[in-house]
Amino acid sequence: MSSDTVTSTTQTANDRIDGWLARLDAALSAGDVDAVLELFGPDCYWRDFVSFTWNLHTAEGPEQIREMLDDTLERTAPRAWQREGDADETDGITESFLTFETAAGRGRGHLRLNGDTAWTLLTTLQELAGFEERTGADRDRGVHHGVVRGRETWKQGLERERAELGYERDPYVVIIGGGQGGIALAARLRRLDVPTIVLEKNPNPGDSWRNRYESLHLHDPVWYDHLPYLPFPDDWPVFASKDKIGDWLESYTKIMELNYWTSSTVRTAGYDEASQQWTVEVDRDGASVTLNPTQLVFATGMSAVANIPEVPGQDVFRGEQQHSSQHPGPHAYKGKKVVVIGSNNSAHDICAALWEHEADVTMVQRSSTHIARSDSLMDLALGGLYSEEALAAGVTTDKADLIFASLPYRILPEVQKPVYEEMAKRDAEFYDGLEAAGFQLDFGEDDSGLFVKYLRRGSGYYIDVGASQLIIDGEVKLVGGQIDHLTEDAVVLADGTELPADLVVYATGYSSMNGWVAQMVSQEMADKVGKVWGMGSDTTKDPGPWEGELRNMWKPTQQDNLWFHGGNLHQSRHYSQFLALQLKARMEGLDTPVHALAEVHHTS
């Protein structure tokens, strides 16, 4: 293709986007919802993060878009729709980034046209007017030069803040959990001047990574893993070791000047509807502190309360029994017989580490599992958005995050299926080896692969970083079946197979994150907010009805002023932006009417 042709294609694509945005602008400005709907095709999605809905919400199809606009258009007062950068046209789909403004702030989005009507539209709030982050030319001056007696230095100010916040004055937000999720959110809130305390149970930032098994490295590549504001240096390894990530989080926490309370746990928390404040009883390094924030965020990790199956004979067994979250690592088990119940990520990781330390390891697979090799995931699933090649093509992390978000969850499985078909072909020999070893494989119930499975249930897969080869080679023994009972020294399966054991590890997963609410607040409140994560796909561990977005994550819940935050590094980075804006808006007393607050269909 000549460069003239490229230019002309781009021009046509730009014109198409510009024309559509002009028509959208006119229809929205006129408050003419019918005219807006004419711009969408019959198969259409409008996903909104905060900008129209003060919610994370996907309106699916014309009728839901109508409902959304009827509820939100007047007060949102959107305007100034502009294409951002050049549009792209491939296979009849024209797509582009865009910017817009609302009564509350400035937004950014992404549009896909199928022909001349919209297939997908993403709108996201980027900043609140009047409460912008002070960066670049608007950054703080640091010092107004001049000599002033008694002026407080930066250090004195920081020390005073740390002495006062939580004691002499209330934080507006308390974040329970100081892993990557809590840290990323706190960094964003700091830039927005929202007084925030992060509570972390470990003695140092980063310990939640350091405490994990020795050989752990990130399973996702570096381009996918940046935190906000301070990208990793450009020599950062593709898959960093857990201790390196731990150290980075510690430095990051310091650089971002977070109010980060280490060795701090929540004893109890309660919400007073009258004062609209929380009372959070904290054990800070042995001392009791009562915090009264307005907003409480659970960033305690998707892996919440441990699921341990009840098995007859657990009281008879003379060896050790642990949930995977209690497993202290492999060092004490050299030469021991270990039975690991489960076949997801934790089970594989623990088996591999035990094998490395010369334990005699058996994995018990109870149901089929999706295995995706880390390299293949990087190349096939993430490479288009998060890689050196993507960067070279102008797809920065910010842009990649928006493109990733531009695909509504309803259509994501269809988009993902070809990726995993390709993976199955590419790694056919590998999968054959696993099946030959007796491993029960799946690619998700509809073959939509790992990321969709992660969204649906947060489990049911292993990102292979080496353990699968141990199973293929028989180095880690594999047995399929259900546990029937334990004897004094063995696990007995339903088919009578007896597995001698000094240690049984239950790598049997976790309950929903609202289990933390039950533990710290009350079962009643946990039931009120309901199940966290999953989207109602009507697949295993993610019962219907369809909800369109992840349950309770990063958005308002049925409990005022109670929020959930977390996920992998990518999600912690991207969604912290929208949660931070929701919290800031409330602190500033802006009107934040929530459209389509999700109902609770499941309590766990």
Added chain:
Amino acid sequence: MSSDTVTSTTQTANDRIDGWLARLDAALSAGDVDAVLELFGPDCYWRDFVSFTWNLHTAEGPEQIREMLDDTLERTAPRAWQREGDADETDGITESFLTFETAAGRGRGHLRLNGDTAWTLLTTLQELAGFEERTGADRDRGVHHGVVRGRETWKQGLERERAELGYERDPYVVIIGGGQGGIALAARLRRLDVPTIVLEKNPNPGDSWRNRYESLHLHDPVWYDHLPYLPFPDDWPVFASKDKIGDWLESYTKIMELNYWTSSTVRTAGYDEASQQWTVEVDRDGASVTLNPTQLVFATGMSAVANIPEVPGQDVFRGEQQHSSQHPGPHAYKGKKVVVIGSNNSAHDICAALWEHEADVTMVQRSSTHIARSDSLMDLALGGLYSEEALAAGVTTDKADLIFASLPYRILPEVQKPVYEEMAKRDAEFYDGLEAAGFQLDFGEDDSGLFVKYLRRGSGYYIDVGASQLIIDGEVKLVGGQIDHLTEDAVVLADGTELPADLVVYATGYSSMNGWVAQMVSQEMADKVGKVWGMGSDTTKDPGPWEGELRNMWKPTQQDNLWFHGGNLHQSRHYSQFLALQLKARMEGLDTPVHALAEVHHTS
């Protein structure tokens, strides 16, 4: 101007640069030095950092360029000269970035044509072929996924390295001094796999900043101050507090995984010409360690050995006497009478801090001083290269550093004069106020201002961050004159003025950095390498003959394997690149013949 005109001007400028580079390429490839010289005008400069000369050297005029090429061309084998980005034409000068290659590596440069012949050419070595930093797509993988018994983790590897380096195996480089200079150089050497130990006398990285007076903020704006590889976040204040910089340096040192020995001082160091190794006796936190590096870098700060004038009566005076470097800060001196001898940066800073703490302060000005207000410096002197506006215009820090370096020191005064003429106008009222208070002002001996004065003597100026107003207002008393003697309780000037004093602070500057060599190695070696800093401008404290580059900084000295590194944050960032490449090349045994090794004209 229409966009067509802009395009056509750019095209003409590009063509001019391209044509010149093609002719240069042909002449160099043919080894035809006469033809090369035809491409330069009569007033011409070729400044080279390492790429041709293995030195920092400016060839001034055709004859020096001929000498340089006669000596270096054949072995350098330069080729592939290319314009980088669009050229720019202003007032008959066409300028552009450029790239090229040599036998040893890849280079980058900058060219200014006056008409069709070169006025200034800068050539710099950017990386050594075969020894590139592993970044971006070439970055380390971090882990090769797979389960391997006994594999060393990242953390174990780092701990092993730290246990071994300096004990079981020799570092290739030892850097004395762990301020911004030592840290930036060590970060670059780390990326180049050069085993390096940094020796820092304080207990923590960043302490050299933290230990300074309380109200200190950077005098240079943030855009000028980045360290390599990890820019400050975009909300970093324009003028950061010294403690914030200290904390940043500490985090930076950790993130860059430097072998950074705290609480470590050099007792003695000696060089063995036979083995070409140093013996460095170190006190590391009370324990003796002997290091045997091949290369020794003094990054001890431009402010080396304190100059204290000998004054009759110093033995009689009953109060305290301190050099500015010994001054413990103002806290103990509330209500005390303090006489500060000197009127440069330290004197002003100390006077202001003492005034803040309600001491009775008198400054004794012995000679005229250049004062430049920090804001004016930022706007007039640095803003074109280091500012938000510059960034928006595409002038990244890397590009700004190259442009800054593209002006040979010979012509820098002429370029700088208009800046300070403008400053004198802009701040006329301020300067009038100072003169009215009796302050003796200058703008450098040739009115070329602060940066040139800094290069010539590293002293003689104050970047005003507020103390000048105290002098204007008489809050800090000012007396001009020379000290004659001290009595039991006063400083007496030559004109008989008696200044009662509880404390005398000698803010009387420092001797040359080779004073450190005298202290740690020998006077003989200090004399052998000679004076450090300054360029032979034949002005006060910078005697001729003209040398063209800073003496001994970042380049080979008369002592094999002995180097000096330092300067402000800008210089620490930029010049560490060229010093790191010189060290790496030597470690790898590359041929590094030095062109025009500077002679020693002064020993201090």
